[in-house]
Amino acid sequence: MVDKSEKVVWLARIGFATRGVVYVLLGYLALTTAKYQTVDDGAGDAFAMMAEVPVGWAVLYIAAAGLLGYALYRFSAALFDIERKGTGAKGLAHRAGYFASAVVHTGMAWTAAKFAGGARHAGEDQSARWAESALGYSLGSTALGIVGIALIIAAALQARNAVTADFMKHVSSRAPQATCWIGRAGHAARSVVFAVIGWSLLRSAWFERSSEVLSLGGAINDLRGTGWTFTLVAAGLLLFGVFSIILARYRTIPDPSPDRSFR
Template sequence: MADKSHEGLKWIMRAGYGARGAIYVLLGALTLLAALKSVEAEGTKDALASLRDEPMGVAALWAIGFGLLAYMVWRIVAGVADVEDHGTDGKGLVARAGQITTGVIHGGIGISVFGLAMGGSSGGDSAQDWTQKLMAMPMGRYLVAAGALVLLGAGIYYAYKGWSGKYKEHLRDAALTRKLDPVLTAGLVIYGLLLAVVAFSLGIAALRADPSQAGGLGQALHTIRTMPFGRVLLGITGLGLLGFALYNLVEAAFRVIPRISGPNVKTLAARAMS
């Protein structure tokens, strides 16, 4: 790729991570509000719908939608061109397939954000809707179960990525990234645990052939609130979601792309080893 292509891909990547960061800033703030007041914790779709009613909310939704499409482009290009040097062995191909898959998923979310910006409905639980559609298909229960396993794997991966510090391999060593390191770790671990809760609800739905058992992030947050000391746990979760939002914003500014950034850029992981 030419230098202009490199710079273009960097900005696409930054827009994508920035859009993800904006979504989780909103979700984390609303989760904290739910912990402090007697209001229901909201999922991603409802949180974005609430943004639409705010001043400049529609413009913000369009910006987030385009950012998520940029994230889709970044992940697909990264997977196809292997700009992060995952390689062509079995492990590398799985990682690259995961990049492409997450890109397509975020592209779908981006399109739904455009629908909200144009006044589309925010009602209903999207996880239940999709589960119901899948279960109506041949082998539908098995498809939902497979989706639950994939989501559980993603949750374990995010938690491991945070706990082990593996994310440091892709972050440039800088005073700000060093200072924010503990917050990024907590954000990734809590986000991974939330994905695991969502995966569990999908697994129950598949086991019982009951789409109403499926829930998205909003249902996961509601489950946390119903636990003993639920409001405290929900507050911690809200802070964790803000930490995950910060992780995405830091990625937007400091992510190292091996085939583009070059071999001389020092990462947080390299600093920890030195």
């Protein structure tokens, strides 16, 4: 009989695969969209493409479940330290990055579920709407600032991974030979996007304006006009998708149950 923790591990693997498909589609859209057009909503655009395939609603519900499982896995890594990062400054930085990743993928799961339920479009400015709701509370700007800082920390860690390839410590030796270089390119591109989104959240918190917040698609659009930088980031996002699909099979995933993670 499969216990709850094992179910979360399998959902995390589905989440890696789903994340991979989303980033492949996102990179493809960014590379093929005309220079002066935009990627409307990042992951939302990818989910809209999924909705067009036969029984797309079922695919999207599986995607939503997988992304939620992945988010729970990242929340477990942040709160219960299942990745064994510790409580030192470096460990806490990693855990802050995991928390930011969990928040991002929870939002992606919500968007996928909305499309699965029949939504034609999740909205171009969903991130701004969430930020506007947060700013309506007394500590909303502080919360946005914390998430922004977490995303910038995550961006720094992604950049570090691009240089050191530390992510390979969690990848089986049976993975394809090119996995390391695909992962490096993907992490480098993702670090740029995370930094742009994190900075937008900090601006939103400082000026208390939800319009400052950029979604994943908005961050990509913000890089348009940078020439080869934009092209390299878009190609890197596509490669990060390929890397994530490889991880779905070859990533070593710790038991997410907090009472077992320290055995």
